[in-house]
Amino acid sequence: MKRIARLLRGILPRGLLGRALLIILLPLLILQGVALQLFYGGHLDVISRRLAGGVAGDVGMVAELLSRFPGESDRSWIFHEAAWRFDLSLAFEPGASIAGGANRPSWLPILPLEDDLVQAMGERVRLPFDTDWQSDPRSVIIRVQLPDGVLHVEAPRKRLFFGTLYLFVIWMVGTSLLLFLVAALFMKNQVRAIRRLASAAEAFGVGRQHGPIKPEGAAEVRQAAAAFNQMQGRIRRFINQRTEMLAGISHDLRTPLTRLRLGLAMLPPGAEEDATAMSEDVAEMERLIATYLAFARGEGTEQSQPADLAQLVRDVAAKAVRGGAALSVQAPESLVLPLRVDALRRCLGNLLDNACRHAAKIVVALREKPVMEAGRAPTRWVEITVDDDGPGIPEAAREEAFRPFASFSAGGTGLGLAIARDIARAHGGDVVLEGSPLGGLRARVKLPA
Structure with a gap:
């Protein structure tokens, strides 16, 4: 049951528009399917059997007359009357026989025309026969085995097929598409x-x-x-x-x-x-x-505007270098994003100040990073990492470091990390603390691009 539920969740559309249209489309398809089944099982089936019975009865009458009146003049009269009264084109092949007696496939297999005609011929003619639905696009060719030859009958398709079916299908499909x-x-x-x-x-x-x-x-x-x-x-x-x-x-x-x-x-x-x-x-x-x-x-009064984040990172790093920090920067030439420039400068400055107080070596890196989320297109994010070789913060205490007035060493006010996270979240991102490859602490700033 859980597998079925997971499968349905994977198939069903995730968006509101897709689900709403599915809610509309499914009942519509079920309704049209029921209507089509009722039409096939009722009206179409009855009409098809009656039409097939009429053609089979006419062919049976012609075959019976030819058996009773085998003369050449009688045959010509029978053919003439059948063409005029029954709309059948007839021909007789003396001494021939039906090879195999197999029926060729119907031209429209989704309809019960062939089966109804075969059943009606078996009931009303009671002679060996076969049907050909493909040789002539306008007629159905019926061959009947008589004692002295084979009777060829060309029955117009319109005698077996009624045009209202087209109107019914067009009405169903058209109204469904319109709705x-x-x-x-x-x-x-x-x-x-x-x-x-x-x-x-x-x-x-x-x-x-x-x-x-x-x-x-x-x-x-x-x-x-x-x-x-x-x-x-x-x-x-x-x-x-x-x-x-x-x-x-x-x-x-x-x-x-x-x-x-x-x-x-x-x-x-x-x-x-x-x-x-x-x-x-x-x-x-x-x-x-x-x-x-x-x-x-919380820098709440500043408005976002397009700014070069790469240049901003280099400026903040240069200020730290002038203060005596041993710092290197890894960043692209340019990366323009909508930013609160002053607020983000304060965020990065706080992170660098913390690193400068506790470490001798600092590496700042800026990179783009696509993020894959289930059921959604990949989204672009940028990450700024500040790595140092200082003593770091124990993993269990890293989240506590973001609380206001929390301080893990002398010389801090306990607000630097809290302000940095507040600013990053105001941009729709976040700040997290991790272990650094340099052996100290890594501060990772994540921002939407």
């Missing part, structure tokens, strides 16, 4: 609205804001689109209010810090050592405030 086409066009419009809603939700999730979407389609789809627009507006208002509030807090905190810095500068001579230590504390507090503000804001 399926109408259903396909209707469902395509409905699915298009759902796809637009999904695309808008995905774009909003990775920071590509295109404004509210137009509600269209069925009432439920319109309701979902309206709910999405309302949710999008609420989230934007929340982000704006949070950013404004945090900006105000930052301003309020920096004002007393500035007064402290001025007070330290005005200390009397002899207190330089204390003033230097206190100035360092003030600078550390300002740096912490800026870091906390960046984490809480």
Whole structure:
């Protein structure tokens, strides 16, 4: 049973449009199949037997008359009357016999014409015979064995086949195609609205804001689109209010810090050592405030725009090299993607800062990587890896390192990795920690291309 279920899942279409059309098409095919079976089993079968019986009866009458009146003049009269009254073309071959007596295949085997004619001939003629459906496209050739020769009969196909069958088949196929086409066009419009809603939700999730979407389609789809627009507006208002509030807090905190810095500068001579230590504390507090503000804001106000990711990686790496890091970069010449440039620069900068504090050798690599997902076309992703030869982080503690204020060594605020992951996820990607081939830690940044 499970194998059958898996087989059906592999055969059935995965998209909503394909499944909806299948739901429409299957009942339509079943209905047309039932109608066709009723037609074949009822009307067509009865009419075919009656037509075949009529032709067989006429041939049997001609054969009986030829047996009773074998004269040449009688035969000519019989042939003339049969051609006029029965629409049969007759010929007689004296002294001949039917070889084998086999019937040739029917011209249209899906219909019961041949079987009905053979059965009717056996019932009404009761003489050896055979039929040929292929030699003449307009007639069925029937040969009947008489005592003194073979009777050749050409019966028009129209006497065995009625044209309403064509009309019935055309009506069935035509109405089915028309109904399926109408259903396909209707469902395509409905699915298009759902796809637009999904695309808008995905774009909003990775920071590509295109404004509210137009509600269209069925009432439920319109309701979902309206709910999405309302949710999008609420989230934007929340982000704006949070950013404004945090900006105000930052301003309020920096004002007393500035007064402290001025007070330290005005200390009397002899207190330089204390003033230097206190100035360092003030600078550390300002740096912490800026870091906390960046984490809480999540770089949510910056909009995505096309940018060269390869050049961005090289710029961030060059800044780390100027700071004294032993660093190498592996990246293509150019790789343009929609990015939040400042946010991603902060993400990579945080990862490089962590590596520089704990390692002597660092390797940064940028590469494209197609990803295969079941039932979907391959998608393009880019990966940025930062490898170092430092002490690393135990595997069991790597996920814990992303929690805010988690710190595994001195000198860190515990927000660098949290901010990096927050920025990567805002782009629709992620950051994970792994063991590095250099012996230390690898930070892998995955971004959709």
